[in-house]
Amino acid sequence: MEERTPRRPKIADVARAAGVSKTAVSFAFNSPDRLAPETASRIRDVADSLGYRPHPVARMLTQRQTLTIGVLTPQALSVIFSNPFFGAFSEGVALAAEQEGYALHFISPLHGSLARAMDHATVDGVVVVGLSADHPEVEQIRAAGVPLVMVDSSALQDLPGVEIDDEGGARAAAEHLVVLGHRDIVIIGVEAPAPTLDLDPGGVMGRRLRGYQAGLAAKGIDLDPSSVVVAPASIEGGLVALHRVWSEGKRPTGVLVMSDAMAIGVLRAARELGLRVPEDLSVVGFDDIDVSQHVNPPLTTVHQPIRRKGESAVRLLLSVVQRRDRDPEQIRLETRLIVRASTGPAPRRRQEVDRVRS
Amino acid sequence: MEERTPRRPKIADVARAAGVSKTAVSFAFNSPDRLAPETASRIRDVADSLGYRPHPVARMLTQRQTLTIGVLTPQALSVIFSNPFFGAFSEGVALAAEQEGYALHFISPLHGSLARAMDHATVDGVVVVGLSADHPEVEQIRAAGVPLVMVDSSALQDLPGVEIDDEGGARAAAEHLVVLGHRDIVIIGVEAPAPTLDLDPGGVMGRRLRGYQAGLAAKGIDLDPSSVVVAPASIEGGLVALHRVWSEGKRPTGVLVMSDAMAIGVLRAARELGLRVPEDLSVVGFDDIDVSQHVNPPLTTVHQPIRRKGESAVRLLLSVVQRRDRDPEQIRLETRLIVRASTGPAPRRRQEVDRVRS
């Protein structure tokens, strides 16, 4: 019964069993050339006969690196993973990380506190996504000496970051609707994760909003502030958003949605309201996630290179991690409007739409 | 210029600055009640004036816990994240993990070796997904004393695990097609991550295959082995799979697909081939991911509670992590067929289908 709880063997156990010092065991694994070949292999034999594996945490402590990069988000992971956008982004992140031999650690608020979560995160660097650069946590991370790269943040000059041309994309989307004759347009935005920083003008939401407004203004359309509603960035969020718009009595002919996941929800809500898309209602998304071309009808949307965004962020981060002294670099990726079947000419008479819903 | 590389302050620095011992500093953070109140708060003041944060790795080493759980997959993260199924699963995992205050660490083969990846992973437990239980790595993880829960694996009695009724779901899917009059049926399976263990009969793929076969056999249909093709579990994978089937001269009227992501690709391939779904070709998926009801046409599929699967796995894991001495528990979740619009009666004459393609 001495087998009770077979304690994990430590390096000292191996050393004792092999009749050598801890140093020798360490050498056998990390610099075998510093040992006589037969000694090294004997030690290794003993080691794996004992089932020894170096304790990763102890190793991290001495080597001062974790071979892990963190992905930090201000929302709960359970909410961001519900948006396919994040899956695709993670795909890019994972691709670059794996190539360089890094694992991925997702960091989200712990008991409501991002700071607390960061304190427990053992990473060599962090990709911060969707957090405004003046957020206190960001400063804290910098102070802790952890390299970071901002993604989809309000640009801060002295921090490396990756962003896309949100404003240009949004503007193209808005112009597209206007050219089709739409005049009554509603914008569905992404709800801020926390009540604070709600309309951070530098954030993604702010930039897209400016783009939409610019596109509308260019054609002489003035956007009523009440025509901007927000909801969580998910299918469900888009669904309830359009229903809310309708129940408030608004009867737009076109909807600009800041995320494809939400746009898919909008499509569904439209069907539930008895609206045909695009005959009664035109819908434009943002992101161009994989499924957008397969939904019914295929979604007109603003394409952004999601995977490449993730990849770029990681490469940028690792370049900082590996050679600390670098000028902060900003990468900017392009967007472009992709016209599919969810948009069409505005209905002739607004009344038509009303009648449909009766 | 002494500010060059502002070294991260350590506990000894705080102790010195506050004129106390390291012990006192540690107490100030972890058990303030063991210190005079004013001493404790003075130490804390000094600490955060220095910007001190306990080093997470050092803390892990002494406390013997990382507050992190690992999710281990045999495929590269960049490939599994491309399947929305995994996003939803992660959502469930994240939900349960966050509630208990655990972070998430994704582990995938490092330079081709899962073992090497595990060696670098600092986790309190692992959710192993899609790895057969007799895989050598699994034994290695157990040997390392890391608690684990198997998900979607061939059941192994002495390991805790979460699985779904793959066979029943598949059987229902097959019977559904048969009842609709389909006789020429092709099965599109998920490609094994590695060439080894290709048709692991205990794995998900094997179980679903058995279910399909049982469903067909019950109605007197014998499945030709050549009617089973495999491809990667992604939209793209399904797309090429159906094209391959067609180019091999097969003209099924129904397709049973082992994943919704692939099924979406199949829908697209069908459109490219000039086939109407479901008039010319019926398609049944598996998983019931969120978008499946929004694609064109809405996908008939076998529903499985994806999020709940992730949640259950984590809860099971944490119950093991927290009180080691437990009997291995097996959780089994139900599946059910959801009939939407991608399936319909088999076309009357097979020739019709051929003609369409001409």
Place this chain on the structure above:
DNA sequence: CCGGTTTGCTAAACCGGTTTTGTAAACCGG
């Protein structure tokens, strides 16, 4: 065969915390 280098290994210090053990001073009942 002698001084210097190389080989092969070990002892001890270290990474940055936590925890156990120890100790001086304050407190306290009798």
Place this chain on the structure above:
DNA sequence: CCGGTTTACAAAACCGGTTTAGCAAACCGG
């Protein structure tokens, strides 16, 4: 005011590795 307990903190051991410094034996050219 004296022995015993409590309070408030410090010294040292420890977590499980890596790395530096060091030491004895073997080797080696002259």
